[in-house]
Amino acid sequence: MTALEIKDLSHYYVKGKNVLNDVSLELDKGEILSILGPSGCGKTTLLRIIAGLEKETSGSVHMNDQIISDHYHTVLTENRNIGLVVQERALFPHLTIISNVMFGVSGSKTERYSTAMRLLKLFRVDRYAYNYPNEISSGEQQRVAIARAMAPNPKILLMDEPFGTLDQSLTNQLRVETRKILKDNNITAIIVSHDFDDALSMSDKVIVIEDGTVIQSGSAKDITHLSREKSVKFSSIKANT
Amino acid sequence: MRFSFWEITPLALFIIFIAPVAIVLFSLTGDYSDNWSHLYQYVLTRYILNTAYLVAGVSILVTVVGVGTAWLVTNYNFTGKNIFEWALILPLAVPPYILAYTFTGLFDTFGTANNLIRDVFDLGREFTFFPKVRNVPGAIVVFSFTLYPYVYLVSRMAFINQSRTMLEAGRTLGLNKFQTFYKLGVPMIRPAIIGGLMLVVMETISDFGAVDHFAISTFTTGVFRTWYGMYDIETAKQLASLLLIFAVTLILIERYSRRNASYSNAMSLYKPLYLTKLKGIPNTLAFLICFTPIFIGFLLPVMELLYWALNYKLDFFNDKFITTAWNTFYLALIAAFLCSLLAVIINFSIRYKSNNYLKVMSSFLTVGYAVPGLILAIGVMQMLTYFDQSFVSEFSNFVLTGSIIGLVLAYVIKSYALSSSTIEAGYQRINSRVDDVARTLKTSGWALLAQVHLPLLKTSFLTSMLLVVSEVIKELPATLILRPFNFDTLAVYTYIYAAEERMYDAAAPSIAIVMVGLIPIIILTRMIRTSRPASRY
Numbered sequence: 001m002t003a004l005e006i007k008d009l010s011h012y013y014v015k016g017k018n019v020l021n022d023v024s025l026e027l028d029k030g031e032i033l034s035i036l037g038p039s040g041c042g043k044t045t046l047l048r049i050i051a052g053l054e055k056e057t058s059g060s061v062h063m064n065d066q067i068i069s070d071h072y073h074t075v076l077t078e079n080r081n082i083g084l085v086v087q088e089r090a091l092f093p094h095l096t097i098i099s100n101v102m103f104g105v106s107g108s109k110t111e112r113y114s115t116a117m118r119l120l121k122l123f124r125v126d127r128y129a130y131n132y133p134n135e136i137s138s139g140e141q142q143r144v145a146i147a148r149a150m151a152p153n154p155k156i157l158l159m160d161e162p163f164g165t166l167d168q169s170l171t172n173q174l175r176v177e178t179r180k181i182l183k184d185n186n187i188t189a190i191i192v193s194h195d196f197d198d199a200l201s202m203s204d205k206v207i208v209i210e211d212g213t214v215i216q217s218g219s220a221k222d223i224t225h226l227s228r229e230k231s232v233k234f235s236s237i238k239a240n241t
Numbered sequence: 242m243r244f245s246f247w248e249i250t251p252l253a254l255f256i257i258f259i260a261p262v263a264i265v266l267f268s269l270t271g272d273y274s275d276n277w278s279h280l281y282q283y284v285l286t287r288y289i290l291n292t293a294y295l296v297a298g299v300s301i302l303v304t305v306v307g308v309g310t311a312w313l314v315t316n317y318n319f320t321g322k323n324i325f326e327w328a329l330i331l332p333l334a335v336p337p338y339i340l341a342y343t344f345t346g347l348f349d350t351f352g353t354a355n356n357l358i359r360d361v362f363d364l365g366r367e368f369t370f371f372p373k374v375r376n377v378p379g380a381i382v383v384f385s386f387t388l389y390p391y392v393y394l395v396s397r398m399a400f401i402n403q404s405r406t407m408l409e410a411g412r413t414l415g416l417n418k419f420q421t422f423y424k425l426g427v428p429m430i431r432p433a434i435i436g437g438l439m440l441v442v443m444e445t446i447s448d449f450g451a452v453d454h455f456a457i458s459t460f461t462t463g464v465f466r467t468w469y470g471m472y473d474i475e476t477a478k479q480l481a482s483l484l485l486i487f488a489v490t491l492i493l494i495e496r497y498s499r500r501n502a503s504y505s506n507a508m509s510l511y512k513p514l515y516l517t518k519l520k521g522i523p524n525t526l527a528f529l530i531c532f533t534p535i536f537i538g539f540l541l542p543v544m545e546l547l548y549w550a551l552n553y554k555l556d557f558f559n560d561k562f563i564t565t566a567w568n569t570f571y572l573a574l575i576a577a578f579l580c581s582l583l584a585v586i587i588n589f590s591i592r593y594k595s596n597n598y599l600k601v602m603s604s605f606l607t608v609g610y611a612v613p614g615l616i617l618a619i620g621v622m623q624m625l626t627y628f629d630q631s632f633v634s635e636f637s638n639f640v641l642t643g644s645i646i647g648l649v650l651a652y653v654i655k656s657y658a659l660s661s662s663t664i665e666a667g668y669q670r671i672n673s674r675v676d677d678v679a680r681t682l683k684t685s686g687w688a689l690l691a692q693v694h695l696p697l698l699k700t701s702f703l704t705s706m707l708l709v710v711s712e713v714i715k716e717l718p719a720t721l722i723l724r725p726f727n728f729d730t731l732a733v734y735t736y737i738y739a740a741e742e743r744m745y746d747a748a749a750p751s752i753a754i755v756m757v758g759l760i761p762i763i764i765l766t767r768m769i770r771t772s773r774p775a776s777r778y
Contacts, residue, residue: 053677077680084681090674094696103692104682145678152682 001064003029003188004050004156009059011045011212019045020212023059027156027205030186032179034199034220037209043192046209047158050190051084052077063155083149087161089141091133097144098129104152119147122181139170146178150187157182157189163198175201199223247590247686251602254583258606258654261620265485268478276467276476288463288480291377295452295459296442298381299388303441306385306534307392308434312422315400319519319527326397327766329531332538333390334758336715336732338450339751340383342739343542345454346549348374353545375455383451386538388441394765395437399430418517439495443488447613449718450732454739460484461615461718468619478623481616492611543755549748562734562749569714569730569753572645576652577660577709581702583653584660588668589690592676603661610658614651614719621651622723647723652713659712660705667701668694707760714757 004027011020019042027033035043048054050061052068052075060070068075091100101116120126123143128136133144142162149157162178163171179202182189191202199206199220206223208216216223313319314326332340347354348371358370373379403426411425427434449461460480468477519527587606591599609617625641641647671694679685679693695702717732724733731750738747 048677051677051681053680076685077677078683078685080681082681084678086674086678088672088674090672090678092675092679092693092697103679104684106683149678149681154681158681 001029002062003027003031003064004190005062005065006046006050007060007062009046009049009056009061011042011049011054011057018057018212020049020056020209023209023212023214025207025214025217027188027190029188030183031205032182032189032191032203033205033207034191034193034203035207035209036193036196036199038194041209042212043194043209044160047160047190047192050156051082051158052080081152081155083152083154083157085142085145085149085157085159085162087164089133089138089145091141091145091148093133096130096132097125097136100133100144101148101151103148106152115151116147119151120144123147123177139166139174142166142174143177146181150181150185155188157187159189159191161193162191163195164193172201178202245594247586247594248596248599251587251590251599251606254587255602255605257650258609258657260624261617261651261654262485262608262612263620264623265478265616265620266482268475269482271475271479273479274473274476276471276473277479280463280467280476280480284458284463287458288460291452291457292446292459294377295380295384295445295457298378299384299441299445300438302381302385303389303392304434304438306389307437308396308427310389310531310534311393311396311400312426313527313531315397316426316517317519317527318516319524321528321531325531325535327762328535328539329393330390330762330765331535331759332387334755334762335387335539335542336450336717336754336758337384337387337444337448338454338717338732338739339546339735339754340387340538340542341380341451341454342735342744342747342751343545344374344379344383345739346744347541347545348372348379353548377457380452380455380457382537383455384441384445384448386534388444389534389538391440391444392434392437395433396430399433400426403429436495439491443491443495443611443613446484446487446491447615447718449615449721450736461613464615464619465718474619474623478619481613481619484613485616488611488613488616489608492608543752546748546752546755549745550752553745553748558749565729565731565734565750566753568728569732570710572648572652572730573710573713574706575645576649576656576713577706579649580653580656580660580709581664581705584657584664584705585690585695585698585702587661588664589694592668592673593686593689607658607661609654610656612655614655614716615722617651617655618647618719618722621647621654621719625650643723643725645725645728648720648725651719651723652709652716655716655719656709656712659708663701663705663708664698667698671697704764707764711757711761714754 004025006023006025009020009023010018012018023042023046025033035046037043045054049056049069055074056069058071061068063080067073068080091097092103095103097120098113098116101119102112105112105115107115117126117129120129123146125136125140125143125147128140128144133141136144146157146159146162149159163174166174175198181187191198193199203220206216206218206220207214208223310325310329314322314329346352349355350369350373352371354371355369358364359366359368374382407429408421408425411421416424446460449465452459453462453465460483464477464481464484467473467480587599587603590596591603622642625647629640629642675693676689679689684692714731717736720730720733721736724730729737731753734750735747735754738744738750
C-alpha cells in the first residue's frame with residue numbers, strides 16, 4: 001500500500017510567484033524519503049502541506065490511499081496522525097522530558113508512561129526522563145524530539161532539517177541511530193534537508209527540488225550516480241552544506 | 242463559510258469595545274441644545290484656552306525634565322546615578338490628582354510649607370512665601386512632575402541605543418558637549434520623544450481629578466458640569482466628542498512617530514556609550530537636576546501623605562477604609578483577570594488562525610487606552626441604559642446601569658491595551674514551531690491554549706494582571722460616574738475627602754494608591770534592565 005502520494009501539487013503565497021510547481025511523489029510503507037534542495041526552494045513548504053499546517057493551492061495529498069487534502073477535502077493536522085520533528089526541536093519547556101514524550105500519546109497513564117519510557121530507552125535518553133529540556137544537551141534534545149514525534153505511533157514521520165544545528169560528529173551518530181530505529185520500527189519518514197550527506201546516509205529515496213520544481217528523483221544511489229555523471233545542479237546544494 | 246470561536250470572539254469584543262466610543266461620537270449628528278449658545282458665549286473659549294495652556298506648558302516642562310534627566314543618566318557618571326536610573330520613574334506611581342491634593346495641603350496659605358517658613362523665620366500669619374498653586378501654572382507643575390517619566394522612559398531607551406560613534410563624529414566636527422546633546426542626541430531620538438509626549442498630553446487632557454481640585458475649567462470639567470450641572474447629557478456627549486477627536490488625533494501622531502522610532506537604534510555599527518565621570522559643581526548640578534523631579538513628584542507627596550496619615554489620622558485603618566480597599570481590590574482583580582484572559586484569547590486567535598482581519602480587529606481593541614475615562618464612562622452608561630430599557634425593562638428596572646458591570650466594562654476597555662501588549666510580548670517568546678509540533682500531537686484549539694500556551698504565558702499573564710490592577714486602582718472619573726450607589730473605591734474616597742478639603746482623611750487611601758502604583762514601576766524597571774543592549778552601562 002502506498003503510505004503517501006502527492007499528485008500535481010502547486011502552492012503560492014503571492015499569486016504568480018509559485019513556491020511549488022506540480023510536485024508529485026510516492027512513498028511506500030517503511031520507506032525513508034529525503035527532500036533535498038537549497039534554502040528557499042520550497043521543501044519546508046512541501047513538508048508543512050503534508051502535515052496540514054499549510055493548505056496547498058492546487059493538487060492533492062493522499063495517505064494510505066485516502067485523500068487527506070485536495071480542493072474539496074482537508075483533514076486537520078491533529079487528525080492526520082503525522083509526527084513532526086523540527087530543527088528548533090520545539091520541546092515544551094514547561095514539561096519534563098517524560099511528559100514531553102507522553103504528550104501526544106493516548107491511553108491510560110501507565111500505557112502512556114511505558115510507551116514514552118520505551119522510546120526514551122531506545123534513544124538512550126531515559127536517564128533524563130525527569131529533567132527539563134533546558135537541562136540536557138542539544139543532541140539529547142534532538143533525540144527527545146524524535147522520540148516524542150514517534151510516541152503516538154504516527155503513519156508518517158516528518159523531519160525538517162533535523163540535524164541542522166548539531167555538530168558534525170553528533171550528526172553522523174544521530175543519522176545512523178535514527179535510520180536504524182526508523183527501519184526497525186518500519187516507520188515511513190520524510191527528511192527535509194539541504195545536506196547531501198543526510199540524504200545519502202539515511203534515505204531509500206531522494207527527490208531534489210529547485211525553485212519549487214522537482215528536478216531529480218530516484219534512489220539515493222541513482223541520485224549520486226546521476227549527479228556524478230551529469231553534474232546536474234547538485235553543486236548548488238553542496239554549496240549550501 | 243463557517244466561523245469558529247476564535248474568529249467570532251474578536252469581532253464580538255470589537256463591537257462591545259467600540260460601541261461606547263461610537264455612542265459618544267454619534268451625538269455629533271444629533272440636535273444641538275440651547276446650552277450650546279451658553280457654552281459658546283461664556284465657557285467654551287475658556288475650556289479650549291485652559292486646555293491649550295495646560296498642554297503647551299506640560300509639553301515643554303516634561304520634555305525639558307524627561308529628556309534632560311535621561312541624557313544625564315545615560316551619558317554621565319555622577320553621585321546617585323545608579324539610583325536615579327530607576328528612581329526617576331517613581332513619580333508614575335503618583336496620579337496627578339494625588340499630587341494636586343498634596344500640593345494644596347503643602348503650599349496653600351496655611352499649608353505645611355508656608356507654616357514651616359513662618360515658624361522658622363518667626364513671621365506673621367499674613368506672610369505667604371510660596372505662590373498659590375490652584376491655577377494653571379500650578380496644574381502644569383503637577384502634571385509635569387507626575388507625567389515626565391513617560392518622556393524619560395522613551396528617551397532613555399532611545400539614548401541607550403544611540404551609538405557612540407555618531408556622537409563622537411559630532412565632537413570631531415566641532416560640537417561641544419551641550420551642542421552634541423541638543424544638536425545631535427535629541428534630534429536623533431525625536432520620534433521617541435514625540436511618542437512619549439503624546440502619551441503625556443493624552444493623560445493631561447483626560448485628567449479630571451487634578452483640574453477639578455484646582456478649579457480650572459477644562460474640557461473634562463466642562464463635560465462633567467454640563468452633565469451634572471445643566472443635566473444635559475447630549476451636550477455633554479457633544480463636548481466630549483470634541484475631546485475624543487483630539488485624543489484620536491494624538492493616538493495617530495503617537496503611532497506614526499513610533500513607526501519611525503527605530504531609526505536611532507537601527508545602526509549596524511552600534512557601539513555602547515562611554516560614561517563621562519562628573520566631579521565638583523557639574524556633579525552637584527547633575528545630582529540636583531535628577532533629584533528635583535523625584536523630590537517634587539514622589540518624595541514630597543509621599544512624605545506629606547505619611548505625615549498626615551500618621552500625625553493626624555491614626556485611626557485611618559478603620560472599617561470604612563477596609564471596605565473601600567476591599568471594593569477597590571476585588572473590582573481591580575476582576576477587571577485585571579478579564580482583561581488578561583481576553584488578551585490571551587485574542588492573541589491566541591491571531592496566532593492560531595493567522596488571519597489579517599483578526600490583527601486589524603485587535604489593534605482597534607487597544608484604542609480604549611487613549612479614550613479619556615470620562616468619555617468612556619458616558620458611553621458605557623448610555624450603552625447599558627439602552628440595554629436596560631430595551632431588554633431588561635420587562636423584568637426589572639436598571640439592572641445593568643449602576644451595577645459594577647459598567648464599571649468593570651469601562652476598566653476592561655480602558656486597560657485592555659496594557660494586557661494585550663504584555664501578552665503579545667509573551668507570545669513573541671514562544672516559537673511558532675511549538676504550535677506546529679503540538680498540532681501534530683493532536684493538540685489544537687482550547688487544548689493547545691490550556692496545555693501549552695497558558696503554562697508558558699504564566700509570567701506574562703501575572704504581569705498583565707498587576708499592570709491592570711495598578712491602572713484600575715488609580716482610575717477616577719469613570720469610577721465616579723459608573724460606581725453603584727454607596728459604593729466607594731480608594732480613588733473616589735480620596736476625591737471626596739479632598740473635595741471637602743479633608744486632606745488628612747484623604748491621606749491613607751492616597752498612600753494605598755501610591756503603593757499599588759509602585760508595582761508596575763518595579764516590573765518596568767526589571768524589564769528595562771533585562772532588555773537593553775548595553776545593560777552593563
